[in-house]
Every structure is written in structure tokens, then in C-alpha cells.
Amino acid sequence: QSALTQPASVSGSPGQSITISCTGTSSDVGGYNYVSWYQHHPGKAPKLMIYDVSKRPSGVSNRFSGSKSGNTASLTISGLQAEDEADYYCNSYTSRSTYVFGTGTEVTVL
Amino acid sequence: EVQLVESGGGLVQPGGSLRLSCAASGFTFNTYWMSWVRQAPGKGLEWVANINQDGSKKYYVDSVKGRFTISRDNAKNSLFLQMISLRAEDTAVYYCAREPHLVVAATEQGGGWFDPWGQGTLVTVSS
Numbered sequence: 001q002s003a004l005t006q007p008a009s010v011s012g013s014p015g016q017s018i019t020i021s022c023t024g025t026s027s028d029v030g031g032y033n034y035v036s037w038y039q040h041h042p043g044k045a046p047k048l049m050i051y052d053v054s055k056r057p058s059g060v061s062n063r064f065s066g067s068k069s070g071n072t073a074s075l076t077i078s079g080l081q082a083e084d085e086a087d088y089y090c091n092s093y094t095s096r097s098t099y100v101f102g103t104g105t106e107v108t109v110l
Numbered sequence: 111e112v113q114l115v116e117s118g119g120g121l122v123q124p125g126g127s128l129r130l131s132c133a134a135s136g137f138t139f140n141t142y143w144m145s146w147v148r149q150a151p152g153k154g155l156e157w158v159a160n161i162n163q164d165g166s167k168k169y170y171v172d173s174v175k176g177r178f179t180i181s182r183d184n185a186k187n188s189l190f191l192q193m194i195s196l197r198a199e200d201t202a203v204y205y206c207a208r209e210p211h212l213v214v215a216a217t218e219q220g221g222g223w224f225d226p227w228g229q230g231t232l233v234t235v236s237s
């Protein structure tokens with residue numbers, strides 16, 4: 001069960017848009033629409049940002065959006081704000097009825 | 111308010127055992143899957159195990175199979191993780207999380223997501 005592949009870091013200026021990729025295989029990301037994304041500030045509980053590839057929970061800003069193409073899922077943050085600076089993780093259900101997280105991406109607001 | 115509170119973490123020697131607990135409140139506990147997720151120091155998140163509503167289905171990450179056991183007590187709104195034969199690489203903050211699954215045409219879908227999460231409890235395996 002190898003972790004899904006994410007870029008180690010992504011940065012952008014306030015107001016810009018950034019996209020974080022999450023690459024897996026046909027046994028996880030490519031095989032199911034059960035991809036979710038989490039925002040994690042160190043020392044705090046992770047927070048759900050996107051579920052089922054592109055659904056946004058109530059209370060999450062519409063600046064966050066998700067998509068998927070083949071074995072790669074993506075999280076886009078538009079209108080980047082200082083409060084968006086955090087670690088982001090993707091997650092996928094797998095063919096073994098388990099889950100696998102991505103390697104994590106540190107987002108920096110310049 | 112939906113709340114999850116973990117407890118039971120601490121320092122344990124390699125080969126030792128520990129039992130983590132997660133107290134749930136603010137929602138109907140026995141209608142949700144529940145999961146444990148961990149984060150080792152300086153590392154990313156790792157899904158550890160989950161359990162369905164009545165405890166009849168349990169799944170584990172390969173690295174803990176045979177050593178960790180997930181269970182629940184629906185009467186007490188509690189989730190547990192019994193850990194034996196602990197190793198240094200099990201050192202991590204352990205989070206419990208509610209795992210909702212979408213229901214379509216009265217059929218629960220296979221995969222879900224994690225929301226909310228507890229604040230975590232630290233497990234340190236060291237001599």
C-alpha cells in the first residue's frame with residue numbers, strides 16, 4: 001500500500017490560484033470516486049476540505065475545489081489567502097477496502 | 111456539537127502494549143464507520159484501521175495486521191485500538207475520525223471520508 005504521490009511543496013502569492021496533484025493507481029484513485037482532501041495545521045486536528053472527489057462540506061470556502069482525471073486527483077485553491085498556509089493531504093479508498101493517504105503537500109503563501 | 115476525544119497514549123517500551131480510546135459525542139455513534147489515523151513525527155498521515163457500525167467488518171493497514179485490533183462499544187459511544195508488540199515505528203500521534211459513507215438508493219457506498227477528527231493522542235515507543 002504505497003502512499004499516493006503529491007508534490008512536497010506548492011507556493012503562491014495572495015490572490016493567486018494553486019493546484020495540488022495526487023497520483024495513485026487504478027486500484028485506488030483511478031478506480032473509485034472516493035477521493036478526499038484534508039487541511040492540516042501542525043498541532044491541530046486535520047480538517048476535511050473535499051470528499052467524493054469534488055464535493056465541498058458545508059462551511060468550507062468555495063475557493064477550494066476538487067477534480068479527478070484517470071489516476072490523478074487535484075485540489076485547487078483559488079484566491080489564495082494567508083490562512084490557507086498549511087499541509088494538505090489527499091486520501092483514496094482502495095480495492096482492498098482500505099484507505100491510503102498522499103505524501104502531503106506544504107502550501108506556502110508568499 | 112460533534113466531538114471526538116482520544117485518550118490512552120503514553121510512553122511504552124518496544125514489545126509493549128497500549129490501548130487507545132476515543133469518546134464520541136454529539137452524533138448517533140452506532141450509525142457510522144469509525145477510523146484510526148496516525149502521524150509519525152515529521153511524517154505524513156497514515157490510515158491505520160476502520161470498523162463498521164456493528165463491528166462485524168474491520169480493515170487494517172498491512173503494517174499493523176496481527177498486532178493492532180480495532181473495536182467499539184456502541185452502548186458507551188466509544189472506539190478502541192488495542193496495540194501489542196509495539197515497535198519504534200509505531201511512535202505517532204493517533205487520531206480517531208468519524209467515517210461517513212454516502213448512501214445511494216438506500217445502499218451504503220463502499221468508500222467514505224474522515225470528518226471530524228479528534229485532537230489526537232501521542233504514543234511513544236522507546237526504551
